[in-house]
Amino acid sequence: MKQKKMAKLTSGLLAAAMVLGCVPGMGLNVSAEEAEYQGDLEYVELKLYAIADAPNNTDLASQFWDELNSRLKAALNCTIDYTYAAGNDYTNNYALALASGDSYDMIQAAPGWLDYQGYALDNAFMSLDELIPEYAPYLWETIPEETWDAATVNGHIYGVPTLKTGVTVPTFVYREDLRKKYDLPEIDSMEDIETYLQCIKDNEPGLLPVDDYQCQVYGTSWIYNTPYIGIDEIHDAMFNFVYDPRNGEVLSVIETPEYKDYMYKMKDWADRGFWSSSVLASTNWGVMQVLNGAAAASFNEQLPNYNWHATQVEQEHGAEGWELGFYMYFEGNPDSVLSGSTIGTMTAVTASGKNPERALMVLDYIQQNEELWDFVTYGMEGINYTLADDGSIDTSNIADGASFNYFPSSLVGNENFEKRQSNYCDDYDEIMEKINNKVVPSIFEGFALDTSGFDTEYTALYNVQSEYGYPLQAGLVNDVDQAYEEYLAAAKNAGLDMVREEVEKQVNAWLDSRN
Numbered sequence: 418m419k420q421k422k423m424a425k426l427t428s429g430l431l432a433a434a435m436v437l438g439c440v441p442g443m444g445l446n447v448s449a450e451e452a453e454y455q456g457d458l459e460y461v462e463l464k465l466y467a468i469a470d471a472p473n474n475t476d477l478a479s480q481f482w483d484e485l486n487s488r489l490k491a492a493l494n495c496t497i498d499y500t501y502a503a504g505n506d507y508t509n510n511y512a513l514a515l516a517s518g519d520s521y522d523m524i525q526a527a528p529g530w531l532d533y534q535g536y537a538l539d540n541a542f543m544s545l546d547e548l549i550p551e552y553a554p555y556l557w558e559t560i561p562e563e564t565w566d567a568a569t570v571n572g573h574i575y576g577v578p579t580l581k582t583g584v585t586v587p588t589f590v591y592r593e594d595l596r597k598k599y600d601l602p603e604i605d606s607m608e609d610i611e612t613y614l615q616c617i618k619d620n621e622p623g624l625l626p627v628d629d630y631q632c633q634v635y636g637t638s639w640i641y642n643t644p645y646i647g648i649d650e651i652h653d654a655m656f657n658f659v660y661d662p663r664n665g666e667v668l669s670v671i672e673t674p675e676y677k678d679y680m681y682k683m684k685d686w687a688d689r690g691f692w693s694s695s696v697l698a699s700t701n702w703g704v705m706q707v708l709n710g711a712a713a714a715s716f717n718e719q720l721p722n723y724n725w726h727a728t729q730v731e732q733e734h735g736a737e738g739w740e741l742g743f744y745m746y747f748e749g750n751p752d753s754v755l756s757g758s759t760i761g762t763m764t765a766v767t768a769s770g771k772n773p774e775r776a777l778m779v780l781d782y783i784q785q786n787e788e789l790w791d792f793v794t795y796g797m798e799g800i801n802y803t804l805a806d807d808g809s810i811d812t813s814n815i816a817d818g819a820s821f822n823y824f825p826s827s828l829v830g831n832e833n834f835e836k837r838q839s840n841y842c843d844d845y846d847e848i849m850e851k852i853n854n855k856v857v858p859s860i861f862e863g864f865a866l867d868t869s870g871f872d873t874e875y876t877a878l879y880n881v882q883s884e885y886g887y888p889l890q891a892g893l894v895n896d897v898d899q900a901y902e903e904y905l906a907a908a909k910n911a912g913l914d915m916v917r918e919e920v921e922k923q924v925n926a927w928l929d930s931r932n
Contacts, residue, residue, distance in 0.1 A: 436872040457886055458494040461772045463779065466514055467525035467825035470502040474818040481797055481823045488789065493782060495775050499824070503507030507531075515541045518769055521765075522776040526576045526765035529650035533763065534865030543766040543773055544573040552777035553577065555785050558593055564759040567863030574761030583761035584856050586745050587637040590707055590718035590726065593742030595621065604742065606749040607642060607682075610714075614691045622921040625712040627692040627705030634692070634716045635683055641746035641753050643675045646859075648924060657878055658920050660755065660861075662711040665928075669913055669919035671886070671905055680889055680897050687892025689845050696891055707741070710734070720745060727842035732813075743848070747855055755852070756859035762827045769905045783829050790834045796821030797871060811839040864927050871919050874912030881907045 472478040472552040486496035500521075502510045507609060526533045536542060557565075589610055592856045600615050602609050607615050617626040628872070629632065636655045640647055645659035648667070657671055670676055686692070693699075704723070706712035708730060718726070727741040735921055741809060764780060767771040783789055792861065795802050795810050801821040805811040812820070844846070868875040885904035894900035 453581055458627075458775070460494045461532060461775050463495055463497045463522040463776055464520055464770075465497050465499045465523040465773055465825075466502060466521045467499070467509065467828065468502045468507045468525075469822060469825055470503055473825050477797075477800065478823045479736055479821060481821075484797070485824070486795065489779065493778055495772070495779065497779075500697070504844065511775075515767065519767070520769040520771050521767040522772045523769045523828070524767055525828060526763045527761060528758070529647075531689070532650075532691060533576055533760075533765070534540050534570050535868075536763075537573075538865065538867065538869070539573040540768055542575040543768050543770050544575060545773065545777070546574050548777055549574060549577065552774045553781040555781050556580075556777075559784075561759070567760045568763060569863065570865045571741065571867075576760065576765045577777065578760045578763050579828065579830035580784060581832045582757050582759050582833070583754065583830065584757040584852060585722060585749070585761070586720045586755065586852055587641060587716070588718040588720045589638070589714060589716055589744040589746065590704060591742050591744070592707070592712035593740040595713055596742060597740075604744045607638075607746075608802075610744070611686070614714065615689065618690055621713060625693065625706065626709075627686075627688070628701065628706040628712040628715040628717065629693045629696045629699040630701050630703030630706075630715070630717050633687070635679065637716050638746050639676070639679050641755075642679075642750050643673070644750075644752035645673070645675075646756070646861065648752050648861065648864075648920060651879060651882070655882075657875075657882070658917060660924060662860075664906050667917060667924050669908070669917050671901075671908060677897075677901055680892075680901060683890060684894065684897045685891035685892070692891075693788070694893060696885055697893070703805075708733075717744065721845070721852065722846050724842045724848060725838065725840040727844075728840040741842075743844075744840075744846075748851065754857065755855045756862075757856045758859055760862065760863060762830060764828045768912065781827065784831055786842060787834050790829060790831060793824045793834075794826040794834075795838075796823065796838075796912050805839060809837040809839055860928065865926075866920065866923060871912065871916050877911035878913060880907060880917060881911050 426931070438544060441856045450628070474903075482499070489495050489497065500514075502514065514524070515536060524542075525531065526536070528534060549877075556577060559580065564578050565574060568574050568578055589604065591604065591610075591613060595617065596604065596613060599620060601613055601616055604610055604613060604657075610799055614626040617624055640656065640659065643659075643667070645661055647656040648658045648660055649656055651657060659670055660675065661668060689693075702767060703712065703715040703717045704726065708726060727743070730739050730741050738777070749753050764776070766776060770776070783793060798804060801812070801819055803811045805815065885900070885907050888894055889897070889900045889904055
């Protein structure tokens with residue numbers, strides 16, 4: 418693919434490369450070459466959409482954006498208008514943003530949780546094949562061909578990957594101080610989790626044992642306690658179909674023996690009062706309920722992304738003796754599969770985007786300039802952080818409300834520029850060693866399930882899961898066996914067997930193409 422497109426490079430690309438490939442590490446001052454180049458560009462305002470809660474300190478956020486836009490205006494004659502999209506109901510917010518037809522020159526995209534492939538197949542994004550080599554030449558040359566192939570859907574590239582291989586590990590986060598208080602076993606299994614939650618229920622009446630974020634107990638833990646690999650993520654690590662690497666089978670989730678066994682556990686835990694009976698109506702980000710003292714645990718934590726929550730709790734509640742503990746589900750299941758992704762976070766352009774060329778230039782520009790990258794990743798030095806003597810990012814002495822969350826820095830992940838942060842938890846290196854020893858490349862990196870031939874049935878399965886699956890998975894049913902049989906029957910009536918066969922054909926074709 419890459420060799421074919423290289424023939425399309427033009428003198429315009431070479432001119433852009435000369436400017437955008439400016440000296441790495443230069444400061445926020447604009448070079449003479451940049452200033453001369455931007456004079457050839459018409460001013461544009463780029464519209465950016467990404468999942469992030471709006472900053473609490475709007476004054477500091479405004480100061481940050483003034484500085485960033487001043488730099489972009491001088492270098493590339495553009496500025497950015499960022500629409501913050503609340504994370505507590507990101508699925509609907511994201512879907513509405515794309516359905517609205519609004520023009521976004523830069524929009525966060527990701528397989529799985531943001532359904533990159535599905536939206537690409539639905540023509541929600543603009544094809545960038547012809548634009549990337551010319552307007553993002555550094556990224557085009559630096560990002561491996563295999564990664565561009567993984568970002569390709571139906572023959573076209575719709576998203577720009579970062580320069581970082583990502584891995585997200587769903588994790589049980591809990592109050593370690595309470596575990597110690599009641600002399601409970603260290604948490605190394607789901608059985609230990611159950612012991613902990615029962616103790617909280619019996620002895621801490623002011624705490625929810627588990628947060629109430631849509632009861633992600635099943636959604637973020639089940640598959641990591643099995644040997645399966647998810648195929649079609651429909652919401653927060655929930656799938657209709659999985660792949661069994663032991664024998665190459667494609668299975669419907671609800672027909673795996675592990676699924677029904679887990680439903681008995683969910684029913685038992687719900688009956689014990691480990692979570693609220695109204696969990697399915699909640700849109701809270703459950704981890705926050707642990708951080709603010711409303712809940713003793715959450716199944717919805719993510720490592721290594723949020724390892725700093727342990728430090729946050731120590732800073733905010735250390736005087737009260739609070740501590741956080743983490744249990745990564747794969748630690749208790751040697752057969753589980755943990756996959757890394759080179760396209761876990763990307764930047765796309767909506768189909769109606771007005772300035773895709775300039776958006777690509779901005780991405781290319783940031784990824785070559787370490788000081789600018791630091792600025793959009795860590796914020797304003799002296800305000801959002803200070804630089805420690807060892808070069809790490811220190812946020813321990815910043816003012817209240819100065820935590821940096823003004824820019825979606827995941828869109829420009831860069832392993833070469835990334836710096837250690839002082840607020841990492843004490844066990845960060847140990848956590849990363851465990852993750853790195855477990856993670857393997859995803860065999861479904863870039864796989865796009867094409868549902869066009871069975872879209873009606875696939876949509877019906879989603880509706881069936883919402884009606885029958887969610888209550889069952891939250892333990893909010895009277896009888897597990899009856900509820901399960903009703904769910905299975907409804908799924909089969911919706912076309913489960915036919916869809917599974919079609920999914921299996923596509924999976925086998927995909928795996929054959931990789932051999």
